[in-house]
Amino acid sequence: MLQDDVVNWRYQEAIKDLEAVRNPIEDEFFKNQAEVEKKAVELFKESPDKATEFLTNYTIECMDKAEKAFWDLNFTSIAKYTNNR
Secondary structure, eight states: OOHHHHHHHTHHHHHHHHHHHHHHHHHHHHHHHHHHHHHHHHHHHHOHHHHHHHHHHHHHHHHHHHHHHHHHHHHHHHHHHHTTO
16 A cells, blocks of 8 residues: 555545655755756766766665655555544
């Protein structure tokens, strides 16, 4: 069972929890975008491999953060919304 299922069952309540987790993460990614691109361009001028490594590591870091948020929300949602069905 995933929070997708829970959000579908109790959409009006669960979507607020989903947005409370998702929106700050998205906002952070967008806020950092210009700086990340600037650093990648600087590194690329020095060495394309360094730029690739930087962007790969940044992407992995972002995905780790998003995945952790997903699973934390998943467990929270299941406990919160399936116990009162």
